[in-house]
Amino acid sequence: MKTRIFAILLALAPPGATLAQEDAQLIGDAERGEQLFRQCSGCHQIGPGAENRAGPHLNGIFGRRAGSIEGFDYSKGLERAFQDNMVWNIQRLNLYLENPRSLVSGTRMAFRGLKKQQDRDDVLAYLRSYTASPQDIPESAPTARKREVDLPPEVLEIVGDRDYGEYLASECVTCHQTSGMDEGIPSITRWYPEDFVIAMHAYKQKMRPHPVMQMMAGRLSDEEIAALAAYFADLEE
Numbered sequence: 752m753k754t755r756i757f758a759i760l761l762a763l764a765p766p767g768a769t770l771a772q773e774d775a776q777l778i779g780d781a782e783r784g785e786q787l788f789r790q791c792s793g794c795h796q797i798g799p800g801a802e803n804r805a806g807p808h809l810n811g812i813f814g815r816r817a818g819s820i821e822g823f824d825y826s827k828g829l830e831r832a833f834q835d836n837m838v839w840n841i842q843r844l845n846l847y848l849e850n851p852r853s854l855v856s857g858t859r860m861a862f863r864g865l866k867k868q869q870d871r872d873d874v875l876a877y878l879r880s881y882t883a884s885p886q887d888i889p890e891s892a893p894t895a896r897k898r899e900v901d902l903p904p905e906v907l908e909i910v911g912d913r914d915y916g917e918y919l920a921s922e923c924v925t926c927h928q929t930s931g932m933d934e935g936i937p938s939i940t941r942w943y944p945e946d947f948v949i950a951m952h953a954y955k956q957k958m959r960p961h962p963v964m965q966m967m968a969g970r971l972s973d974e975e976i977a978a979l980a981a982y983f984a985d986l987e988e
Contacts, residue, residue, distance in 0.1 A: 777876065778841070779869065784877030787870055791862070793946065797881050804943040806860065813882035815839050817855075824941065828857030844878070845871050861938035899953040906952075907945055909977040916982025919975055922967070929986055940986045947980035 788797070794806035801808035807820045818825045818833030825833070832855055837843065846854045848871045850864040865871045927939045939947065953959045954968035955976075968976070 778879055779872030779874070779876035781873070781876040781880050784873035784875070787865070787874050788877050791874075793950075794860075794942075797878065801881075804946055805941055809878055810881045812839050812844065812878055813841065817843075826855075826857055826859035828852075828855040828859070831855075831857070841875060844875055848874060859938065859941055899949055899958055900956055902949065902952055906973050907948060909948075909973055911944065911974070911977030911979070911981030913978070913981040913985070915975075916978035916980070919971075919979055920982050923979065923983075939983050942980070942983055944977070944980040944984045947983060948976055951976045951979070 791806075794804055795809050796802055796804060797809040801810050803820065803823045807823045807825075815838070816833060817837040817839055818829035839847075843854060848865050851858050851860040851862055865874065923939070926936050928936070929940060942950075950959070951968045951971065954961065954964040955971070957965050959965070971979070
């Protein structure tokens with residue numbers, strides 16, 4: 752992406768504000784932020800055609816009221832933030848990127864955060880490029896994600912049996928918490944089913960490196976993976 756975040760002060764200024772261009776400061780390096788964002792892309796999409804997945808899409812995140820995307824099933828923590836009229840400004844996004852649960856207790860977001868300020872600045876710059884009239888940024892590359900594994904359509908179209916998934920999940924939940932907390936082991940609750948299926952097949956094909964997960968996924972049939980995806984997709988907190 753060649754687009755730079757032009758100026759935080761200018762971009763976030765209220766209508767009519769006059770700010771000297773020379774006083775503006777870049778948020779960060781949006782190109783580097785795009786690279787860093789890849790670790791977020793398993794749950795969040797951004798850019799043209801972005802949709803809600805395990806997390807809400809992030810188009811227009813600057814200035815958006817927290818928990819406000821209609822139809823998305825937010826965690827209780829984000830529902831409280833909505834009731835508190837919390838708005839995602841750059842300061843709150845910075846804190847959330849550093850440690851999501853320090854800003855929103857009870858959030859379902861299983862992400863340890865970016866500890867380096869420069870990393871957060873660069874990701875914020877990338878996110879910012881999809882807030883200011885994103886339809887006017889033709890340079891913005893589409894974010895259609897390349898799948899980790901190529902799966903036949905019939906595998907992705909399997910409708911999992913949730914009850915069977917619950918039965919199968921007894922082994923999964925010895926490590927993964929049904930509450931959505933990670934505690935060192937990533938949460939797998941509320942994943943978009945297709946993302947869950949792709950991730951499990953990535954382990955099964957040894958494209959993801961974790962040996963235990965490779966072993967666990969290798970035991971499962973396509974129908975069993977779909978059943979687990981169905982169970983964890985709507986697991987209540």
